[in-house]
Amino acid sequence: MFNCISLNSRSFFPFVWDNLRMISTSTVGLCKQQQQQQKYRPWLNIEQAKVKPSSSIEKNRQDREDLAAAYRGLAYYGLSEGVCNHLTSRTPAKNGEGEVMLIVKYGLHWTEVTASSLLGINIENGSVLEGDGEPETSAVEIHSHILKTNPSIQSVFHTHPPHATSLACLEDPTLHMIHQNSTRFFEDVAYDCGYDGLATTGNEGARIAQQLHGKSVMFMGNHGVLVLGKSTAEAFDKTYYLERAAELQVLAMSTGKKMSKLPDNLAKFVNQQIENDSRFLVAHFEAMKRIMKHTYQGDFTS
Numbered sequence: 348m349f350n351c352i353s354l355n356s357r358s359f360f361p362f363v364w365d366n367l368r369m370i371s372t373s374t375v376g377l378c379k380q381q382q383q384q385q386k387y388r389p390w391l392n393i394e395q396a397k398v399k400p401s402s403s404i405e406k407n408r409q410d411r412e413d414l415a416a417a418y419r420g421l422a423y424y425g426l427s428e429g430v431c432n433h434l435t436s437r438t439p440a441k442n443g444e445g446e447v448m449l450i451v452k453y454g455l456h457w458t459e460v461t462a463s464s465l466l467g468i469n470i471e472n473g474s475v476l477e478g479d480g481e482p483e484t485s486a487v488e489i490h491s492h493i494l495k496t497n498p499s500i501q502s503v504f505h506t507h508p509p510h511a512t513s514l515a516c517l518e519d520p521t522l523h524m525i526h527q528n529s530t531r532f533f534e535d536v537a538y539d540c541g542y543d544g545l546a547t548t549g550n551e552g553a554r555i556a557q558q559l560h561g562k563s564v565m566f567m568g569n570h571g572v573l574v575l576g577k578s579t580a581e582a583f584d585k586t587y588y589l590e591r592a593a594e595l596q597v598l599a600m601s602t603g604k605k606m607s608k609l610p611d612n613l614a615k616f617v618n619q620q621i622e623n624d625s626r627f628l629v630a631h632f633e634a635m636k637r638i639m640k641h642t643y644q645g646d647f648t649s
């Protein structure tokens with residue numbers, strides 16, 4: 348009889364399903380509040396299944412693997428550009444003294460990035476504390492300022508994805524709420540129209556960080572986009588969906604017909620639905636890591 352119960356049977360046997368789940372090994376040791384949370388959000392098991400690092404060295408290693416996977420994953424999606432642009436992540440320093448900012452060393456293609464090849468940069472002064480090689484100057488300038496002024500943010504991604512960047516090249520770069528993907532960014536986009544050349548001076552990074560105004564996405568006029576994430580998985584997922592939302596808008600605009608914009612209350616509602624379901628971004632990133640294990644030469648975890 349049990350063999351005949353399909354996944355859809357959850358809705359018909361909620362009591363049986365819940366109790367089966369409550370005695371599974373994934374819930375052992377959880378407090379009542381956590382068990383209650385899992386009752387309604389069982390996908391949290393995906394995150395809880397990850398081994399929690401017990402030291403700064405382990406956390407540093409785990410963050411390096413995640414960021415290396417993000418570099419390769421965005422290249423896989425066609426969102427890298429030559430050997431430019433940069434993805435960064437803060438992590439405990441290997442020596443246990445403070446934090447470093449992980450970043451690709453200049454000249455490495457994103458498909459070549461591995462956990463051990465990433466540099467660890469002093470966030471305060473830009474010096475290389477971990478690894479051999481040099482980072483791109485403008486990358487350190489932009490990312491270190493953002494990490495310093497946004498302590499809850501772990502990862503900062505700067506890319507030139509074709510559709511999002513094409514919107515950034517318009518006089519009005521507004522990302523309109525015209526699709527489910529667009530609503531992910533409802534009231535969470537900053538627009539910087541003050542492009543002033545490569546960010547190699549001491550002021551451009553601070554200016555860009557200030558222009559964010561608490562948003563997690565920025566369209567950088569005549570340049571590209573910035574995405575901030577509380578985790579590397581979140582920054583990866585957001586970067587992907589930002590480009591997808593922009594692509595749909597560019598295609599819709601290319602018809603020359605009037606776009607159908609969602610009302611604010613509906614866009615906000617869908618935004619909250621997606622925000623409250625962390626299953627999406629975690630599953631997306633974990634799937635990408637599985638694909639990256641056998642897509643490019645060498646293992647990104649090495």
Ligand SMILES: [Zn+2]
Nearest residue numbers: 432505570571
């Ligand atoms: Zn750029």
